[in-house]
Amino acid sequence: MKRFFGFVQKEFYHIFRDRRSLFILFGMPVAQIMLFGFAITNEINNVDIAILDRSQDASTKEIISKISSSDYFSILQHIKEEAEIEEVFKNGKVKAVLYFEKEFSKKLIKQHTAKVQIVTDATDPNVANTISNYINSILSNYQEEQNRSITLVYQIVPQSRMVFNAELKSVYMFVPGVMTVILMLVSAMMTSISITREKELGTMEILLVSPLNPFQVIIGKVFPYIFLSIINAAAIVILSIFVFHVPVNGSLFLLGLESVLFIVTSLALGILISTISTTQQMAMMISLMGLMLPVILLSGFIFPISSMPVPLQVISNIVPAKWFIVIVKGIMLKGVGIRIVWKETLVLLGMTLLFIGLSVRKYKIRLE
Amino acid sequence: MKEETVIKVEGLTKVFGDFTAVNKISFHVRKGEIFGFLGANGAGKTTAMKMLIGISAPSSGSANVAGFDVYTQTEDIKKSIGYMSQKFALYDDLTVKENIRFFGGIYGLSKARISQKSNLLIEELGLEKVAHSLVGSLPLGWKQKIAFSVSLLHDPKIVFLDEPTGGVDPITRRQFWEMIYKAANNGTTIFVTTHYMDEAEYCDRVSIMVDGNIEALDTPKNLKTHFGSDSMNEVFLKLARS
Numbered sequence: 282m283k284r285f286f287g288f289v290q291k292e293f294y295h296i297f298r299d300r301r302s303l304f305i306l307f308g309m310p311v312a313q314i315m316l317f318g319f320a321i322t323n324e325i326n327n328v329d330i331a332i333l334d335r336s337q338d339a340s341t342k343e344i345i346s347k348i349s350s351s352d353y354f355s356i357l358q359h360i361k362e363e364a365e366i367e368e369v370f371k372n373g374k375v376k377a378v379l380y381f382e383k384e385f386s387k388k389l390i391k392q393h394t395a396k397v398q399i400v401t402d403a404t405d406p407n408v409a410n411t412i413s414n415y416i417n418s419i420l421s422n423y424q425e426e427q428n429r430s431i432t433l434v435y436q437i438v439p440q441s442r443m444v445f446n447a448e449l450k451s452v453y454m455f456v457p458g459v460m461t462v463i464l465m466l467v468s469a470m471m472t473s474i475s476i477t478r479e480k481e482l483g484t485m486e487i488l489l490v491s492p493l494n495p496f497q498v499i500i501g502k503v504f505p506y507i508f509l510s511i512i513n514a515a516a517i518v519i520l521s522i523f524v525f526h527v528p529v530n531g532s533l534f535l536l537g538l539e540s541v542l543f544i545v546t547s548l549a550l551g552i553l554i555s556t557i558s559t560t561q562q563m564a565m566m567i568s569l570m571g572l573m574l575p576v577i578l579l580s581g582f583i584f585p586i587s588s589m590p591v592p593l594q595v596i597s598n599i600v601p602a603k604w605f606i607v608i609v610k611g612i613m614l615k616g617v618g619i620r621i622v623w624k625e626t627l628v629l630l631g632m633t634l635l636f637i638g639l640s641v642r643k644y645k646i647r648l649e
Numbered sequence: 650m651k652e653e654t655v656i657k658v659e660g661l662t663k664v665f666g667d668f669t670a671v672n673k674i675s676f677h678v679r680k681g682e683i684f685g686f687l688g689a690n691g692a693g694k695t696t697a698m699k700m701l702i703g704i705s706a707p708s709s710g711s712a713n714v715a716g717f718d719v720y721t722q723t724e725d726i727k728k729s730i731g732y733m734s735q736k737f738a739l740y741d742d743l744t745v746k747e748n749i750r751f752f753g754g755i756y757g758l759s760k761a762r763i764s765q766k767s768n769l770l771i772e773e774l775g776l777e778k779v780a781h782s783l784v785g786s787l788p789l790g791w792k793q794k795i796a797f798s799v800s801l802l803h804d805p806k807i808v809f810l811d812e813p814t815g816g817v818d819p820i821t822r823r824q825f826w827e828m829i830y831k832a833a834n835n836g837t838t839i840f841v842t843t844h845y846m847d848e849a850e851y852c853d854r855v856s857i858m859v860d861g862n863i864e865a866l867d868t869p870k871n872l873k874t875h876f877g878s879d880s881m882n883e884v885f886l887k888l889a890r891s
Binding site (some may be wrong): 282284286288290294295298299467482483484486488489490491492493494618 | 686702704730
């Protein structure tokens with residue numbers, strides 16, 4: 282036990298004396314959660330738009346004032362000619378142009394239809410889509426107000442309610458994802474690098490010739506990262522609760538247990554990577570390409586799995602992060618317990634055992 | 650005085666697939682002896698050494714190191730031997746003292762023993778000024794001396810040195826061999842592999858491996874007489890080319 286303690290102490294020296302690993306350990310989690318929480322967002326706010334109003338009548342003025350009084354849009358300029366539309370987009374400030382046809386009011390009253398065109402800058406398709414949806418809903422709102430006096434024969438009134446995240450805050454969606462990325466990064470990448478570093482320096486050989494047995498060596502190397510990962514997970518949860526007001530509706534204790542499980546999964550992956558790589562660079566590349574990309578792209582963190590092509594949906598099942606994100610979302614946002622997430626937990630547990638089994642088989646005392 | 654044998658090897662063999670890396674080698678090493686283990690790259694000396702230090706299981710044959718069997722008692726062997734590789738592996742981001750404390754710790758030395766040993770070691774090597782400097786900032790020759798002293802921390806019966814003088818200048822090499830002599834005089838057995846044939850002259854006895862076999866084993870003097878050569882270098886070349 283004393284030997285083990287000495288080993289862990291040495292491991293902490295390595296971590297605290299290396300600025301790079303310190304940054305990855307403590308800088309990254311905070312930076313990422315702040316970035317995703319504040320800067321990267323799917324919501325729109327004060328988007329600049331331009332108006333091309335051929336009618337300039339009561340109706341168009343009312344619509345325009347409705348739009349400009351919302352928080353979502355601000356009207357940057359009024360243009361006169363169709364030819365100018367391309368111009369304003371090319372200048373880059375304006376994200377959408379609202380184009381009212383001639384005699385808008387008159388047509389509305391006489392023919393009961395009038396046309397307004399929404400032109401959006403689709404270089405950023407997600408934003409264009411959102412803008413167009415927002416303008417549409419302002420327009421239909423206006424239409425409803427005008428029709429209040431008339432009773433329609435058929436009327437469908439959709440009422441949507443967004444549960445678990447009523448304000449559609451994107452930070453709700455990012456917190457579970459960022460937590461997953463950080464835990465994966467710290468646990469898998471850092472351990473695989475630190476184990477291969479010993480191989481590269483030749484100290485692994487010395488350790489294997491010492492009375493420590495190989496499993497003590499690995500556990501000693503991994504232990505500090507379990508500890509630091511738990512601190513990281515806690516820091517992320519605390520930040521998201523107090524800075525971004527993301528609720529934890531389920532049990533904090535269960536969230537903690539599931540996080541520890543995922544940390545162990547990642548560590549097992551890290552050890553597996555270290556058994557197949559001979560240099561630190563190799564370990565880092567495998568971790569980045571083999572772990573980080575799937576975690577970001579295939580786990581449902583940013584892109585919904587249900588809208589992926591079927592082959593990718595199938596592949597996403599072997600990404601441990603996918604299951605963890607489902608669990609974290611369930612516990613934090615929906616407030617569910619183990620009765621609901623047991624299946625995902627079991628999958629993670631199975632994967633963990635598989636990775637540990639594989640590493641033990643691969644971990645032959647093979648030097649060069 | 651009866652001479653004690655600390656390494657007994659009989660017909661030790663290691664096979665990787667179709668390739669026989671070590672072919673039925675046999676030799677004995679006496680206590681306090683400096684035993685040179687020579688051979689070209691790929692002759693099988695590293696493989697043989699790995700079997701003796703308990704990190705590679707032999708395919709057949711028997712070997713007994715410090716009184717323990719290499720098949721069943723590797724844990725006991727590891728406690729009784731010291732090992733230093735050609736990389737002088739110490740932790741660059743730990744200070745001299747921290748390295749000593751760490752390696753003493755994994756060999757299970759008590760705190761008091763470690764601090765006594767480390768003071769002695771620092772004094773002997775004249776490292777007082779750099780005791781709290783990171784090892785990474787020290788010149789290679791110093792690292793080598795520290796690594797050797799660290800491998801002796803737990804007073805092992807046998808020290809295995811795997812090409813311990815690679816990349817070090819001649820003066821430092823000379824000083825290093827003085828340390829080896831001192832350890833041998835204190836009764837520690839030295840098992841050393843080397844590329845440098847002039848170093849072979851410093852050994853009590855040398856074995857020369859060629860293609861997995863031990864082709865010659867005797868004192869440097871007898872070997873030179875036997876092969877009619879002036880230096881170990883010539884002996885080695887005659888054997889390797891035959």
